[in-house]
Amino acid sequence: MVDYEDAIRLAQQLGEELDKRAWRVTSAESCTGGAIAAAITSIAGASNWFDGAVVSYANRIKHSVLGVDARDLKQFGAVSEPVARQMACGVLAMMDANLSVAVSGIAGPDGGTDEKPVGTVWIAWAHAEGQEPVQIDARCFLFEGDRAEVQAQTVIEAIKGMLTILDEHPV
Incomplete structure (x- = not known):
């Protein structure tokens, strides 16, 4: 069983690193239903680095709100690299965030x-x-466990990935 408290500890670390850089963060979530945003906003002071997120459970929201290409949704499906990449870029621009x-x-x-x-x-x-161009990375995971465990593992890996990017951009 995945300990959701791990996500909270990682979110605390993420907030500290974002604060040092004066960066802002956001998320576009489907299968986690806002759990990444919830972990981030569970940290006091989150308003210093977080303005909002998009829960885009339905494909029509991925398309109409985040700008995901409808052809890619049809060809590759919602659970695909092209769709995840477009979701990340869409929410980055929408929220005027750094990450x-x-x-x-x-x-x-x-x-x-x-x-x-x-x-x-x-x-x-x-x-x-x-003014640097947007950099995007994507990775496919195959998590084990029940629905809650898959969601918790997703939140943890999502935050770990953000911390890795911040490590690549020293203060």
């Missing part, structure tokens, strides 16, 4: 296929500072 994370996956217990079994989650991170 974003986007997650789209199959938390279960239903919805899995042979190609994309339950526990498949794409996470994408986008970041930009000043």
